[in-house]
Amino acid sequence: MVEDFEGFVRARSTALARTAYLLTGDRHQAEDLLQDTLARVAERWTAVSRGGDPEPYVRRMLYTRAIDGWRGRQRRAALDTTEARQRPELRGRPDDADTVTRRLVLRDALARLTQRQRAVLVLRFYEDLTEVQTAEALHCSPNTVKSQTRHALERLRQLAPELADLFGPGTPVEAR
Incomplete structure (x- = not known):
């Protein structure tokens, strides 16, 4: 399962990073947002990947964290x-x-x-x-x-x- 997560990150991290940048407007904040999101996904990878395509879940988490976690910035x-x-x-x-x-x-x-x-x-x-x-x-x-x-x-x-x-x-x- 670790290989699956690493493959997902390799395949989708560029697109997810672009989205994170658009959500935050700052490259460094986008990197932090993506890293935090992927760290949380890694903890739950078995459950996240069990349903098939994990990307919708990862993107939803990215959007939610951008809205909830970055208001002060x-x-x-x-x-x-x-x-x-x-x-x-x-x-x-x-x-x-x-x-x-x-x-x-x-x-x-x-x-x-x-x-x-x-x-x-x-x-x-x-x-x-x-x-x-x-x-x-x-x-x-x-x-x-x-x-x-x-x-x-x-x-x-x-x-x-x-x-x-x-x-x-x-x-x-x-x-x-």
Whole structure:
């Protein structure tokens, strides 16, 4: 069974790390989140793998831990994004200025969302899950997913109106 866990980690850790980064907005926090999640999964690996594919369970644990365990770090993430704007190595080449600027604006706006809103957006738009699948992953109702998605997109439009084209149809909230 240990070999199965190690194989799972080798095969899926890159994708899980990407998701953890999207949930936290910080590479170091994402590494900590993933490591903590995998350590907890390792303790229960026999039960987790008994039902077949362990990935849905691992992802659900990752989402839940991101929402529940990292709430106090949201303020710190906002400070980290301010520092990132001042670091020259993140400014990019002149040809990439618009792309880098858009990414930084989006990163700043995402950092200001609640953890639940951020998790809903990651699951819906990065993981491409349905509302029902997202609700199952987060242990909530599909209506909660719908309202959290709506509130998160509205908040992103307020925080970064220049990126409204990324958030689907509609006009910025201020124009309504």
